[in-house]
Amino acid sequence: LNVVVAGVAPAGQTPQFLRTVRDRVLLGSAVGTAVMDAYYRTAPPLARYLSTHPRALDTARGVFGWFEWVYVHAEVLLMISAGLFMLGAAAQFRRWRALRNAAGVAVLASLLLAGGQAHALLAYMSDEQMVKTSDHVLIGTVEAVESHYIAENVIVTDITILTEDNVKGHLNKGGRVVLRQPGGRVGPIVRHVTSLPAFREGEEVLLFLQTRKRTGPVVVGGARGKLMVRTDALTGEKYVTSSPSATRAGEKDKEKTVQAPRSARLDSYVEYLREIDRNLQAEEEDSDADK
DSSP: OOGGGGTSSOGGGSOHHHHHHHHHTGGGSHHHHHHHHHHHHHHHHHHHHHHTOHHHHHHHHHHHHHHHHHHHTHHHHHHHHHHHHHHHHHHHHHHHHHHHHHHHHHHHHHHHSOTTOSGGGOOOOOHHHHHHHOSEEEEEEEEEEEEEEEETTEEEEEEEEEEEEEEESOOOTTOEEEEEEEOEEETTEEEOOTTSOOOOTTOEEEEEEEEETTTEEEETTGGGGEEEEEEOTTTOOEEEEEOHHHHHHHHHOOSOOOOOOSSEEHHHHHHHHHHHHHHHHHHHHHHHHHO
16 A cells, blocks of 8 residues: 555655556556556545554555565566575485386386285295296306496396206206396395396306396296205215205195295206106197197
C-alpha cells in the first residue's frame, strides 16, 4: 500500500519498486489497469486509517520494505535459487547413478548366472543335469584370481584355470580358461554375490562349465559347479569333495537325485561323470534316429 496517496509520508519515500510494477506490469494490461483503478479508490481511506494507527503503519511499511528488498535483489535471489536447484539436481543424479550401478551389478550377475540362480532360488541339479547342461567338465588348477572394476562400483573377478584333464568337451590339456564372475575385492572394497563359488590361487578343482556367447564360460549351478580336488598326504591318492555351500543347497532339495559326494576318489568320480555323458549321447542319438 502506498501511504503517500494520503500525504502520510513524503513522496521521496515511496517505494520505487511499486511505481515500476505499476508502470511496467499492471498498466500494460486491462486486468492490471482495473486493479490500479480499484487501488486508487480504496487507498485514501486505508491511508487515513494508517495515519491514525502508528503500529499498523509501521507494519505496512515493513511489509512494503520487504517486498522492495526482494525486488531489488531479485537477480541475486534468482541465482541462489538456481544454485540450490543445481545442487538438488546433482544430488538426485548421484543417487540415480548409484541406483544405476547397483542395477548394473544385478544385470551382470543375471548374465553370468543361469536364470533363477539367486541363492534363495538356486534349484538343485543332479549330476546328470549338471553334465547335460555343461559344455565342458574339466579338472584344473587355479592359476590366477584378479578382481577389478569394469564400471563405477561394479567389481568383477577373472579366474584363470590351467586345464589338467578334460572330462567332457574338447578343451586341450595344458590350455587355459578364463572365467569372469561378478563381485570380488579391490583394496578395502568387497562386493559379494551369494551362491557363486570362491576361488583361490593354487587350488585344484573340478568344474562344470557352460559357454555363453556374451559372457564366455560360466560355472554351472553356482557353488554346486565347483568341486575341490584334494590329495591325500600319505597315499598320494586324489579325492574330489563338494563345497559346504553346494552340499547345503543339495540337502534342501526333496527330490531323490544323486548328489555330488562329500568325498570320493577322483578317478572313480570322473569315470562316473563320463558314463553319464556317454548315456546322454546315446539317448540323443536314439532320439535323432527316431525322428
